[in-house]
Amino acid sequence: MKLYPISTSQLQLLESGQFINRVITDFINTGIDPKKDGEFESIFSELQGQSPVYNDALMQVKAKAETETILKLDVIRDQKISTVRRAVSVFEYTDDAAQRMAYQELRSILKKYSAIDKANYEAESLGVDKLVKELKEAKFDAMNLLGLEFHILNLEKANFNFKKMFDSRSSNVISTETFDTKSLRNSIFATYKDLAEYVLLMAKRKKTPFFIETLKAINYGREYYADILAKRAATGTAQ
Numbered sequence: 607m608k609l610y611p612i613s614t615s616q617l618q619l620l621e622s623g624q625f626i627n628r629v630i631t632d633f634i635n636t637g638i639d640p641k642k643d644g645e646f647e648s649i650f651s652e653l654q655g656q657s658p659v660y661n662d663a664l665m666q667v668k669a670k671a672e673t674e675t676i677l678k679l680d681v682i683r684d685q686k687i688s689t690v691r692r693a694v695s696v697f698e699y700t701d702d703a704a705q706r707m708a709y710q711e712l713r714s715i716l717k718k719y720s721a722i723d724k725a726n727y728e729a730e731s732l733g734v735d736k737l738v739k740e741l742k743e744a745k746f747d748a749m750n751l752l753g754l755e756f757h758i759l760n761l762e763k764a765n766f767n768f769k770k771m772f773d774s775r776s777s778n779v780i781s782t783e784t785f786d787t788k789s790l791r792n793s794i795f796a797t798y799k800d801l802a803e804y805v806l807l808m809a810k811r812k813k814t815p816f817f818i819e820t821l822k823a824i825n826y827g828r829e830y831y832a833d834i835l836a837k838r839a840a841t842g843t844a845q
Contacts, residue, residue, distance in 0.1 A: 607809050607821060609802055610828040614795055616835050619677055619787075623664045626657055626794060628827040629801075636823050642816050643808070649801045656794045663787045672771070673787075676727070679768040680788065683734065684723040686761040690741070691716055693757045708748035715740045726786050727772060734765040 617625055630653065633640075640647040694716060697709040715737070722733040741749055741758050749755060802824055809817035 607806065607818075609806050609821075610825040610832060612828045612832040613835065614798075614831075615681075617831060619674060620664055621831065621834070622791060622795070623657075623661050625827060625831050626653065626660065626798060628830070629798060629824060630654055630657060632823040632826050633820060636819055638816060638819060645804065646801075646808075646816075646820070649797065649804060653794070653797045653801055656790070656797060660790045660794050663790050676768070676771055677787070679764070679771055680727065680730075683730070683761070683764040683768050686757070686764040687723050687734070687737075690754065690757050690761055693754055694752065697752055704746065704751060708744070708746045708751045711744050711746055711748045712741065712752065712754075715744060724792055726789055727768075731765060731769050731772070734761065738762045738765070 614622070614625065630650075633650065640650050694709060694712045697705050700706050700709060718740075719733055719737045722730055722737065725733060738758060738761060741754070749758060805817055805820050805824060808814075809821045
C-alpha cells in the first residue's frame with residue numbers, strides 16, 4: 607500500500623482548489639462514515655472547513671493574469687532560495703578549514719531565514735532582501751570562497767522580478783485581493799498531507815476496510831492529477 611506519487615506544488619492555482627474538492631468528494635462518495643475514526647474525522651473536518659475559504663480566494667484571483675504571474679514568480683523565487691540552501695549544504699563535510707568556517711557562517715545565516723519561503727508575499731520580499739545582504743556581507747568572504755555569487759545573484763534577481771510585478775498590480779486587483787492565497791494554499795495542503803499520511807499509516811497497520819477504501823479514494827484524485835501534470839510536462843518538453 608502506498609500513496610500515488612504526485613507533486614502537489616506543481617498544480618496550477620485553480621487546479622489546486624479542484625484537487626482538494628475532489629479529495630473531499632471522492633471520500634464522501636465512498637459512503638464511509640468519517641465518525642468511525644475520531645482522528646480521521648478531525649482532520650477531514652478541518653480540510654472541509656478550509657476548502658470554502660480557499661475556493662473563495664481562488665475565485666477572487668480567477669482570470670486575473672497579473673495574479674497568476676505573481677504566483678509563478680513566487681514559485682521561481684522559492685526555488686532560488688532552495689538552490690542557495692543546497693549550494694551551501696554541499697560544503698557540510700568539507701575538509702578545508704576555510705571552507706568549513708565559511709559554511710558554518712552561511713549556515714547560521716540561512717537558519718535565521720529557514721521559514722522565509724513560507725511567509726506572505728510582502729514579508730518574503732523583505733526577508734529575501736535582508737538574506738541576500740547578509741549573505742553578501744558574511745564573514746570570511748564566505749560567498750566568494752564557496753562560489754555562491756551566481757546563485758545569490760539569481761535569488762536577488764528573482765526577488766526583484768517578483769517585487770516589480772507585485773508592486774505594479776492594477777488598483778482593481780489590489781482592491782479585491784483580500785486573501786493571502788499563498789498562506790491559504792500552504793495551510794490547506796499541510797492539512798491534506800496530514801490526512802493522506804494518516805490514512806496510509808492506518809491502512810498499513812490496521813488493514814481495515816475503512817482505511818483501505820479511504821486510501822483508494824485519496825489515490826483516485828492523486829493519480830488523475832498526476833497524469834495531468836505528466837502530460838503537461840511532456841508537452842513542455844516537446845516544445
